Amino acid sequence: MNSEKKRLIIWSVAISLLLLAVKFYSFYITRSNAILTDAMESIVNVVASCFALYSIYLSALPKDSNHPYGHGKIEFFSAGIEGTLIIIAGIFIIYQAILGFIFPQELTDLPMGMALVGFSGLVNGFLGYLLQKKGKLLNSITLEADGRHLSTDAISSFVLIAGIGIIYFSGWIFLDNIISMAFAIYIIYNGYFLVRRSVAGLMDESNPEAINQTVEILNRNRKSNWIDIHNMRVQQYGGDSHIDLHLTLPYYFDLIQVHDEVHEVEEVLEQGLPGYVEVFVHADPCLPDSCCHYCQVKDCHVRKYPRSKKVKWTAYNMSKNQKHYHELSQFFADKP
Known part of the structure; x- marks a missing residue:
């Protein structure tokens, strides 16, 4: 898995370097600030891809005494760096556009510039789609972030071609700076969301998608002996996951039976979720006075x-630090 991540990022670095040269040559022959916008974003592509390559190498390292949960969170840091670079590039582009309004320049050879930008957009679009698809498959936020950035770059390139076409046929040179400022705002907006996701991951913010996926797997494999699951926490470390939960079992189970049920919960989650999954299960005994009302164990001799x-297991009630009999108490209190 990690070798495939590395191979994809190496291709991303190589292609980004090639397109960087193409876009700056396009700017050189046209002197268009709008095309410079695209070229500046390509610098971000190269730097971000290089950092992504390093982060994937680091995240693949095994756990050690200083990193008991592994090195996977470096992928969140990588996405944050990429988002920050995108924002900086956007601010620089706005600065260049303002200078363009004050000191306008004549634009030249726009058809060739459009052709080069179009070629770059096609390549970035294909590579971005591939990285996002593989990022979801391999559960890698780094690949997804790099792919989303390249896809955004591709879309902006095609809209940029339309804008330059209008400038070419109308002769309204001032539109060059307006278009570049509009694109700068657009890429700053995208950079913000990359940074936001990065900070959320580094701060262990709850990921609704990961929690809902975990709840779905547990509901799909639910057993009658699993009387209750509560106090569930799902943390992500790059492409890896760490899950804590409390599992209520019949109090008369012996240690071997408890072990087998706990192991089955672990196995269900490890096989159902992507990436490396670490599950810690705390076993609780049932409380007959409280749990019998919703216990699904058939022919229970102590009922x-x-x-x-x-009780329907949901992301809301499974994350609470209490057994579901509180939910049942409210249910009976509401009955006439």
Whole structure:
């Protein structure tokens, strides 16, 4: 898996370097600030891809005494660096556009510039789509971030061609700086969301997508002996996941039975979720006075009360640090 990540990022670096040269040559022959916008973003592509390559190498290192959860969070840091570079590039482009308004320059050889930008857009579009697809498949935020950036670059390149075409046929040179400022705002907007996602990952902010996926897997494989799951936490370390949860089991189970049920929960999550998954399960005994109302165990010889409801496991109630009998208490309190 990690070798495929490295291979994809190496291709990204190589192609980004080639397109960087193409775009700056396009700017050189046209003197267009709008094309400079595209060229500046390519510098970000190269730097970000190089950092992404290093982060993938680092995230693949095994756990050690200083990093008991591995090195996967470097991928969040990589995405944050890429987002920050995009924002800086956008600010520089706005500065260049303002200078263009004050000191306008004549634009030359626009058709050739459009052709070069179009070629770059096609290549970036294909590479961006591939990286995003592989990033989701390999559960790599670094590949996804790099792919999203390249896809954004491709879209901006094609819109840029349309803008330059208008300038070429109308002769309205002032549009060059307006277009470059519009693109600068657009890439700053995209950079912000990359930084936002990076900070969320580094701060262990809850990821609704990861939690919902975990809940779905547990519901799909739910067993009657799993009376209750609560206090569940899902943390991501790059492409890896760490899950803590409390599992309520019948209190009369012996240690071997408890071990087998815990192991099955771990196995279900490890096989159902992408990447490396580490699961810590704390086993709780059931409380007959509280749990019988929603316990799904059939022919239970210690049952005190008949089963009255099946609690639906959701991301909301499974994350609470309490058994689901609180939910049942409210259910009975609401009944007339």
